[in-house]
Amino acid sequence: MTDEQDxxxxxxxxxxxxxxxxxxxxxKASRESGNELGKKLLSSLASEEDVHRRKFAEIxxxxxxxxxxxxxxxxxxxxxxxxxVFAEATEKMATGVKIxxxxxxxxxxxxxxxNETYDYYQKQGKAATLDAEREFYETLAAEExxxxxxxxxxxxxxxxxxxxxxxxxxxxxxxx
Numbered sequence: 001m002t003d004e005q006d007x008x009x010x011x012x013x014x015x016x017x018x019x020x021x022x023x024x025x026x027x028k029a030s031r032e033s034g035n036e037l038g039k040k041l042l043s044s045l046a047s048e049e050d051v052h053r054r055k056f057a058e059i060x061x062x063x064x065x066x067x068x069x070x071x072x073x074x075x076x077x078x079x080x081x082x083x084x085v086f087a088e089a090t091e092k093m094a095t096g097v098k099i100x101x102x103x104x105x106x107x108x109x110x111x112x113x114x115n116e117t118y119d120y121y122q123k124q125g126k127a128a129t130l131d132a133e134r135e136f137y138e139t140l141a142a143e144e145x146x147x148x149x150x151x152x153x154x155x156x157x158x159x160x161x162x163x164x165x166x167x168x169x170x171x172x173x174x175x176x
Contacts, residue, residue: 004129005063011124012060018117019053022046025113029106038103041154045110045147052140059136069133074140107155114148 026046033039055074062070118141125137157164 005066007127008063008069008133009060011127012056012063014120015117015124016053016056016060018120019049019056022113022117023049023053025110029110032102032106034103037154037157041150042106042110045151048143048147052143069130069136071132072136074136104155104158107151107158111148111151111155114144114151118144118148 023046026042026049030039030042030046033042055072059070059072062068121137121141121144125134125141128134128137153164156167
């Protein structure tokens with residue numbers, strides 16, 4: 001194998017492991033969540049991590065078989081599914097929700113994980129020598145950023161549901 005193939009394969013191995021670890025963490029956090037919103041959101045994140053892992057494995061196998069970086073049909077959700085889960089669940093919840101500190105810690109850890117994967121994918125995109133490789137990593141980095149934003153929204157909701165609802169409703173004063 002060439003040095004370039006070795007670089008790509010090593011980067012993909014790391015990415016696959018990051019996605020496996022992310023899925024395991026989200027499944028564990030979902031089981032331990034004390035509210036329905038957390039369970040659904042974290043479970044959905046686990047599913048998205050698994051989609052990423054499968055795509056990375058497909059690319060890895062193509063490169064390992066010396067077919068090169070494949071054209072990917074990867075269509076990220078851009079967090080749309082997560083935002084839908086979040087929106088539907090918050091519509092049904094009250095503002096006086098009691099949240100355990102462990103739930104907040106789990107979300108902070110998840111946000112850190114999403115930042116790490118974002119940074120890693122950004123770095124790989126910059127190191128890419130093929131346009132398809134660069135575009136794939138940039139797309140994934142953007143999706144990881146969106147995951148972080150959804151988690152941040154959830155964190156803010158957990159910290160202060162009443163303030164979150166006010167912000168989400170975008171109240172304004174009119175002159176009338």
